[in-house]
Amino acid sequence: MPTNTFYNLEESKRKQIFDACVDEFSLHTFSEASINQIIKAANISRGSFYQYFADKEDCYMYLLSEMVKEKMEMFKDVVGSNENDTVFDEYEAMFDKAIRWIEVKPKYYQIGSKMDMDNSEFIRKLLKGNLASLDYFASLIRRDQQRGIIRKEIDPVILTEMLFSINQKALMNFFYNRDFEGMKKHLHHILEIIRKGSTTEENHV
Amino acid sequence: MPTNTFYNLEESKRKQIFDACVDEFSLHTFSEASINQIIKAANISRGSFYQYFADKEDCYMYLLSEMVKEKMEMFKDVVGSNENDTVFDEYEAMFDKAIRWIEVKPKYYQIGSKMDMDNSEFIRKLLKGNLASLDYFASLIRRDQQRGIIRKEIDPVILTEMLFSINQKALMNFFYNRDFEGMKKHLHHILEIIRKGSTTEENHV
DNA sequence: CCTCGATATGACAACCTTGTCATATTTAGT
DNA sequence: ACTAAATATGACAAGGTTGTCATATCGAGG
Numbered sequence: 001m002p003t004n005t006f007y008n009l010e011e012s013k014r015k016q017i018f019d020a021c022v023d024e025f026s027l028h029t030f031s032e033a034s035i036n037q038i039i040k041a042a043n044i045s046r047g048s049f050y051q052y053f054a055d056k057e058d059c060y061m062y063l064l065s066e067m068v069k070e071k072m073e074m075f076k077d078v079v080g081s082n083e084n085d086t087v088f089d090e091y092e093a094m095f096d097k098a099i100r101w102i103e104v105k106p107k108y109y110q111i112g113s114k115m116d117m118d119n120s121e122f123i124r125k126l127l128k129g130n131l132a133s134l135d136y137f138a139s140l141i142r143r144d145q146q147r148g149i150i151r152k153e154i155d156p157v158i159l160t161e162m163l164f165s166i167n168q169k170a171l172m173n174f175f176y177n178r179d180f181e182g183m184k185k186h187l188h189h190i191l192e193i194i195r196k197g198s199t200t201e202e203n204h205v
Numbered sequence: 206m207p208t209n210t211f212y213n214l215e216e217s218k219r220k221q222i223f224d225a226c227v228d229e230f231s232l233h234t235f236s237e238a239s240i241n242q243i244i245k246a247a248n249i250s251r252g253s254f255y256q257y258f259a260d261k262e263d264c265y266m267y268l269l270s271e272m273v274k275e276k277m278e279m280f281k282d283v284v285g286s287n288e289n290d291t292v293f294d295e296y297e298a299m300f301d302k303a304i305r306w307i308e309v310k311p312k313y314y315q316i317g318s319k320m321d322m323d324n325s326e327f328i329r330k331l332l333k334g335n336l337a338s339l340d341y342f343a344s345l346i347r348r349d350q351q352r353g354i355i356r357k358e359i360d361p362v363i364l365t366e367m368l369f370s371i372n373q374k375a376l377m378n379f380f381y382n383r384d385f386e387g388m389k390k391h392l393h394h395i396l397e398i399i400r401k402g403s404t405t406e407e408n409h410v
Numbered sequence: 411c412c413t414c415g416a417t418a419t420g421a422c423a424a425c426c427t428t429g430t431c432a433t434a435t436t437t438a439g440t
Numbered sequence: 441a442c443t444a445a446a447t448a449t450g451a452c453a454a455g456g457t458t459g460t461c462a463t464a465t466c467g468a469g470g
Contacts, residue, residue, distance in 0.1 A: 005447065032236070035428070045449045050429065117322040154403050158394050165374055166367070189363050196409045197402030198359050204401045210417065240458070250419045255459065 002062050006052035017042040017052070021063045026110035029118045030060055057122055064126070067108050071101070086149055087140040088191055091163055095187060098171055099180065109175055116168075134160055159194075166190055207267050211257035222247040222257070226268045231315035234323045235265055262327055269331070272313050276306070291354055292345040293396055296368055300392060303376055304385065314380055321373075339365055364399075371395055 006014070020042035024033045035056055039049050053059040075097060081090055102109045115123055134157075141156040150159075166187070174183045197204065211219065225247035229238045240261055244254050258264040280302060286295055307314045320328055339362075346361035355364075371392070379388045402409065 008446085034426085036426085046429085046451095047431085047449050048447080051447070055429075117324070119322075148405060149408055150403055151405050154398065155394055158391065159398065159403055161374070162371070162395060162398065165370055169366070169370055186363065189360055190367060193359065193364065193367065193402070194398060195402050195404045197398070197400050198355055198364055199400045200353060200356050203354055213416085239456085241456085251421095251459085252419050252461085253417080256417070260459080 002052050002058065003054075009052075013044075017044065018063070018066060021059060022107050022111070025060065025063060025114065026107040029114050029120075030056070030123050031118065031120050035059075060122075063111070067111070070105070071108075074101070074104075087137065087144050088195065090140060091137070091167075092187070092191070095167060095170065098167070099174055099183070102171060102175055106175065109171070113172070113175075134164065137163065162194065166194075207257055207263065208259075214257075218249075222249065223268070223271060226264060227312050227316070230265065230268060230319065231312040234319050234325075235261070235328050236323065236325050240264075265327075268316070272316070275310070276313075279306070279309075292342065292349050293400065295345060296342070296372075296396070297392070300372060300375065303372070304379055304388070307376060307380055311380065314376070318377070318380075339369065342368065367399065371399075 006017075009017075017038075020038045023041055024038045028034070033056070035046075035049060038059070039046055049059075053062065081093070085093075115127060118124075137160045138156040141150060141154070141159055144150040145152055145154065145156070170183060170187050170190075173186070174180070177183070211222075214222075222243075225243045225245075228246055229242045233239070238261070240251075240254060243264070244251055254264075258267065286298070290298075320332060323329075342365045343361040346355055346359070346364055349355040350357055350359065350361070375388060375392050375395075378391070379385070382388070
């Protein structure tokens with residue numbers, strides 16, 4: 001974690017540094033990101049950087065923790081869900097949240113995708129702890145199986161994986177095209193397939 | 206493309222260099238790959254490298270072209286398909302081929318994934334020309350719609366994208382776990398969902 | 411044997427990177 | 441105003457990167 005010296009800084013300066021980190025890490029992988037770039041953009045000296053952070057990893061951890069804070073702050077109200085919703089409704093709700101997040105903080109989204117592309121030891125470890133929401137969705141699927149909405153034969157984990165990988169692709173699409181309506185339609189179509197299948201009834205044997 | 210000097214080399218030496226390229230580019234992104242590593246592994250001098258290749262890009266293009274050659278060589282016989290097959294059958298056949306490819310040339314698979322992870326101008330351009338098989342699958346889906354196997358409402362392009370993104374994930378899984386049976390089961394389950402849907406009949410409204 | 415074109419070589423320049431550290435400056439307390 | 445601690449700074453070492461180039465070696469034909 002950053003040093004006391006860093007937290008003693010004026011907020012404005014801390015923000016300057018934070019912003020520089022966001023810019024650098026949204027454009028480059030962790031390993032490719034350059035401290036030189038960050039200190040230049042933040043207008044601080046090399047020595048100061050190392051007075052604030054132990055190293056690049058320390059700096060990155062700080063960046064992530066700030067991002068998580070902001071995200072929690074933004075979504076603290078939207079937690080409850082309607083009892084009648086199916087997992088698909090919740091999925092679409094989650095998707096909308098993610099879209100909104102991309103709209104207001106596109107660079108955070110980029111930082112996330114850069115993480116996914118990074119195979120360094122350091123980043124892989126960080127991503128490991130990120131699988132909680134997968135469990136949550138699997139539990140929703142099980143609930144809907146009990147309710148008789150989803151077929152009992154379906155493996156909740158596999159369906160969850162499908163939904164998540166679709167989500168990832170769709171968000172990427174949105175990020176590059178910013179076509180909200182098109183994206184929604186696209187996603188709807190995919191969910192329609194996952195719900196009802198792609199083959200005709202006669203072929204459901 | 207490589208120089209004449211390079212092609213005048215003895216086959217064994219050319220292979221030495223090729224192997225060094227494979228090793229380096231399967232472990233690192235194009236931008237992260239180091240010519241120093243390659244010349245060390247290939248046991249050639251720095252000067253020689255630049256006598257053979259114009260630069261790293263040139264070297265990479267050579268590597269890719271060799272890989273494509275090998276792939277064509279390996280799959281030259283398995284092209285025909287049964288007239289009664291559905292797109293899903295062909296999909297599974299394609300998947301099996303891909304699995305086989307990973308088994309015999311795991312490093313080539315790695316080079317491919319590293320490409321997908323690379324956002325450099327150079328690599329992105331290369332990937333652009335890689336979408337032909339997508340069209341092929343979409344055409345198969347259209348054919349099966351005519352045959353009454355796949356519902357007319359389904360968008361062939363979207364279904365193709367789903368199949369491909371699933372394919373990618375499954376191959377990655379196989380690469381890391383090498384669990385062929387598990388993988389086949391997994392894939393079967395996913396295809397079952399895409400064929401018949403995940404919800405119960407009563408919910409197909 | 412000798413010569414000339416083809417090929418091999420590693421030193422080098424120029425440019426990056428990270429992390430350290432002696433020194434300078436600012437700030438706070440007395 | 442003076443002191444002491446906190447903070448800021450950029451030169452530097454040590455390592456990496458790519459691409460160039462003068463020089464050395466090799467090989468084949470005359």
